[in-house]
Amino acid sequence: MTETKTLYAAYAALIEKVLTDLVADGVLPAGTSFANVTLEPPRDASHGDLSTNAAMVLAKGAGTSPRALAEAITAKLAAHPAITSADIAGPGFINLRLAPDAWLTELQAIAALGDQYGRSQMGTGRRVNVEYVSANPTGPMHMGHCRGAVVGDALASLLEWAGHEVIREYYINDAGGQVDVLARSVHLRYLEALGVDIGEIPAGLYPGAYLQPVGEALASELGERFRDAPEDEWLLIFRAEAVTRMMDLIKSDLAMLGIHHDVFSSEAALQAAGKPEAAEAWLRQHDLVYDGVLEAPKGKAPPEDWEPVTLPLFRSTKFGDDQDRPIRKSNGAWTYFGADLAYHMQKAESADELIDIWGADHAGTVKRIKAAVAALSEGEGRPIPFDVKLVQMVQLMRGSEPAKMSKRSGNFITIADMIDEVGKDVVRFTMLTRKPEAQMEFDFLKVVEASKDNPVFYVQYAHARIRSTLRKAAEAGFAPDPAGLDKLGEEEIALIRRAAQFPREIESAARAREPHRIAFYLYDLAGDLHAFWNLGNDRPEKRFIVEQDASLTAARLFLGQAIGQVIHNGLGVLGVDAVETM
Structure with a gap:
């Protein structure tokens, strides 16, 4: 990566040098940490170009008032020519004001760095495992x-972009009862492909038409071998086949969104490899698991048949x-928590930090998994x-009405349906226009509007507008030149x-x-670009x-x-294309 220093990095380094000089001068005590010192744009642009809290956060340690320390800092900063x-x-x-040349220099830094502008070495190569999606392999996304x-x-x-090495991981929940339900659903479609009249899909099985091609493929491969066979002869085979084919479908759906994972970890494989047993042994060795009696459910009377049972308990x-x-x-099988605990221990073997992206309905399990890590x-x-x-759920609308469900899935709208209708970029950008913990609406009509109220259009249009101007200028014989x-x-x-704020925003x-x-x-940024552009409408x-x-x-x-x-x-x-034309 090129060593060209961006503006905020350069002035942050300048402030650090000033503070280091004040340590040498005895104004600040030796060993003073500058970790909480920030440099950012003032909230009110009329106050200047840059603002730092250095005096506010360091004054107490220096045994002086923030204003007195600020005077010592500004005396040194004012000597800088820019x-x-x-x-x-x-x-x-x-608050600092910079000479115009400082900003013009940053403009040339953007040009010099090009696609690298905004990249940072802040992460220092730390390995971060980000686990996301991890949907049950029972149907399309x-x-x-x-x-x-x-x-x-x-x-x-x-x-x-911030300098971390990232592992993108997907956890396949293929060890639970829902996979048995999937296998039975696929077997029913297999019988259907063999010409058996299956009638209505029984309650409790997956009804979606997306399983028909799976049943047809298995009928073609296996023939009538499992037409009349008892369940114990075909269940494991159909489980494995169904999970494999559902994961192929899920990967295809994710690829439409531009998403590709580095690692796919199987819960079934985790258990087959004895990882939960190894985790339990490790925890017992560190006195973090003991055999104890599980308390009765809190806040309500226990069932009449409830009896205290001695179980291996984690000291959460x-x-x-x-x-x-x-x-x-009590039957010796792993709890969801026990399996998840072992899985997080496995992830930690190859990462310095772990991040999980979960639906808001999993909020109740956060505390226990954090305790495990x-x-x-x-x-x-x-x-x-x-x-x-x-991450909160998204309410799908079409104007004032809830959006209709997908025929393909039977009871939900698939990602493939969405992308076919509005495109990958609209879906991705729109999902990032609110904080993930906030509720949001996705209106199929509004997200394709060509207006300022549609953020993805507004930003992409800014880029397309610039590219169009550069093409028009080239035709007239003009070219960019500093x-x-x-x-x-x-x-x-x-x-x-x-524009100069981009590296610090990253x-x-x-x-x-x-x-x-x-x-x-x-x-x-797009708003500022459009506002500048509009100046030319009235002022050539x-x-x-x-x-x-x-x-x-x-x-x-x-x-x-x-x-x-x-x-x-x-x-x-954000994984969104910067379009050339609109």
Whole structure:
């Protein structure tokens, strides 16, 4: 990666140098940590270009007031040739104003870095496992999976941009009773393909027509071998075949969304390999599992036939849970928690950090899995950061009416149906226009509107508008050139200020594990671009192409090309195409 330093990184380094000098001067005590010092745009643009909280967060440790420390900091910052003023606001915030050349230099940095602009080494190559989707392999992907799939994939991409090594993982829940139901459903379709009149699909089986091709394929491969055979002869075979074919279908659906995982981990394979047993042994060795009596259900009277049973219990209360959790059932089978605990231990073997993307309906299990990973951290003597992002469901609408279900699936709208209707980019960007923990509506009519109220159109149109202008300019004999950048005025500088925030937006979004911040940022950048463009509607001298001034035109084209590059890079983080025309 090129060593070209972006503006926020350069001025953050400058502030750190000033603070280091103040340590040497005895103003700040030796060993002062600068970890909580921030550099960001002021909330009110009229206050300046950059703002730092350095004096606010370091004054107490220095035994002085924030304002007195701010005066010492500004005295040194004011000596920098590109800083035109360093002012103290309120109790001790420091606002900086930069000379226009600082922003013009950043514009050239965008051009120099190109597709690399915004990439960071913040993650220092730490391996982060992001597990997302992990839908039961019982049918095609539907809208219940879509939002989590997009959030997880965009987060993985964001972390890569911020310098992490990312493992994208999918956990196949193929060891539970629902897979037996799937196998029986496929066997019924197999009989149907052999000419058997199966009548109505029995209650409790999967009715979707998506299983018909699976039954037909198995009928072709197996013939009538299992037509009249008892269930115990065909159940395991049909389980394996059904899971394999459903995963092929799921992978195909995810590919339509631009999603590809690095690792597919099977719950059945995990158990067959004895990983839960190994996890239990490890936990017992570290006194984190004991044999105890599971408490009666809280808040209600236990069933009449309830009896206290001694089970292996994980000491989850030691790590903040409200009760210790059984890892096995009374019949010796693994509980969901026991299997999940072993799975997270497996993931931690090859990662420095774990992130799970779950539906909001799994909120009740967060505390116990966090306790399990905390126990693993303690036992191994290394911190294993673990985060769970909960994603709310999406309500599908068509205008004022709920959207109708898919004929293919029987009772839900598939991701394939959505993409066929509105396209991958619309689905992905729209899913990132709200925080994942917030409820959202997906209106099939609104998401294809060509208006400012449709964020994906608004952002893609900004990029297409720039590309169209560059093509039109080339036809007229103009090309981007930085030679005349000194002709750019305050309106253009304001646009550069917004573009220059992209690298810090990548880092702050990555720290917060919130890819939707990039979608919000792109909408604001697109708004600034459209606003500047609209100046030329009434004032011809503000247009990108001013035929009588070739130098100014070349400079504005250079600016437009850079803004387009930032939009292109930001959309790339989100897995959305930067279109050339609209």
